[in-house]
Amino acid sequence: MKTFFRIIGTLVVLGVVALLAFIFVPVQRTGPVTQLAADFKPAKGQGEYVMRAGDCMACHTSEGGKPFAGGRAINSPMGVIYTTNITPDKETGIGTWSLDDFRAALYDGVDKEGHHLYPAMPYDSYRKLSEEDVVALYDYFMKEVQPVKAEVPETKLAFPFNMRFGLRAWNWLALGDAGFKPDASEDAMFNRGAYLVEGAAHCAACHSPRNLMMMSSGTNAKDAAFLSGGEIDGFTAPDLRGPQSGPQQWTTEQLAEYLLTARNAHSSATGEMALAIRDSLQYLTKDDAMAIATYLRKIGAGKGAAPVAEKAEVTPTQTLLTDAKPDMPLGPRLYLDNCAACHIVNGKGAGETFPALDGNSLVTAKSAKGLISVILHGAELPSTERRPMKLRMQGYDDRLSDEEVATLATFLRDGWHNKAPAVTAAEVKAVRDEAHH
């Protein structure tokens, strides 16, 4: 009996020690993935370019706030996470951080004091940044960004998510090796695209599904779920690899055009993607945009082959709309009354101006929230350097009832070549009510 208690006691002590170690032993920080020459100096503009590719500014700047001074509220399923001040201010920013501290935040998701960052910071992607880019980015933040003294609201998630040490276990499972491993069987352009997509541009943060532990499925193209579509705040981030997905239906040039200007011959960007293009992707060089497009098309169902030209056929939907019979169902009637002037009876819209609705990933998305939101509140293309016009679609929230929006959305999701389930008035009401908050 005595021995039994001794064993139990020892196990308890060991357990407590392990737990304390789990909580208090500092995380081993990943060092540089390559050893740079002592006199390495990033090229002029390289740091800012990496910042743009990584879209740091979008999250680390509050609405109307100073650049990089943090304080933006990020709505996560666990609660509101406030982004931090990453200006080189010594008290409230990262002014006292060394290159190693900085790299640890990008690679391991820990701050200078060793606290875990919430994975709203996409360190599972930034972990692939090359040492050259890490140094360039560090250089940029320390030398080119204006220090701003600004405290940000403390992130207070509910239990158990406020136990940041728990992220240690999450990191064990979610993080792969640091650094980017090029695919030797592919060319430099493909690998440059892979490096950008998997690393700085952190496309997977939205476009990959997350598992029950909120981890992105896969960190590279070898995982079939990687970039197969995800969900963000109830909106669907479309699949990028399936045969019906935009990247696989468009040419490489058209995909690059979309990334740089938010519009191409087929579609236009809305919601979070419009913001990603406005704040980040439009700053990429044409070559990098082409590299991303090449990579995305190669890892998809099309395997990089040129898309099959569409057959010029008249769908029953187009015939129904063209005939405009007074006894037509309400869905197509609403389309004629509200949409057809721009999106045309063939559902093809007009290139670089009005997106096609036939085969549009937003229209057929798993969650109809994005489609409903655009019908109710409209959409606006971001102004980009190459295409500055902020083309705008008005909202129809004052013109269409919940039932009418549901009927119209159901028609769009089942019109032309589309095949997606119906939308209910309750779904529409939920989106309408959300906007009134």
Place this chain on the structure above:
Amino acid sequence: MRDLPGLPSRRTFLKASAASAAVAGVAAVSMPAEAAAPAPTPLTEYKPDCLKPTEWAFVMAAVARLIPSDGDGPGAIETRVPVFIDKQLAGDFGKASDWYMVGPYEPAASPLRGWQTPLNPLEIYQQAIPVFDDWCKATHGKIFAELDAATQDKALTSLQKDEMKIKPELREFFGILLANTKEGYFADPMYGGNHGMAAWKYIGFPGARGSYKEWVGKHNVKYPLGPVSISGERG
């Protein structure tokens, strides 16, 4: 006076409430059920935004002669043109909010010089209606709204020809009364007139649908759909 196709005959004054009921009946038949809006306040119970009772009575009577309810097609009363005029006079148009309304004023200047009176449209209605009513009483024995239809037509013709020599500050009165009546008849229903898009249905105007590109090449084919309004009413 006016030359609307299919309106050859004159009619006796149709009671506004009766006309509204008639139009509500028509609307219920021709509009899809889900678009049928609740019946609006009858004109006889309508509380004007800016017109006083005598002014309202005049506008009701005058527009009923300018676009009468008998003959083919709806009249100004069934399409609620008086509501449109009241709302416009109560708003920016009535106050001439976005017009150049700074002197010097030359009300007697050539009409080719446009709006020369210091009065805004609402003030013109307010000042001209009593003048015209007085003239009707002196000439025909009753104020305008109480005259029979034939005499009302005669009085309006006299007003148009300025037989009473109205003062120059008010000379725009007949012009804006006629224009506002047409506007109320044909404007989008969101402004209070063209109720149920009845005027659009009558002339076959398909409304604010935006584009009819696929119909451009279809010659001598009647466009089949009824109109749609800016707020999405379907007719």
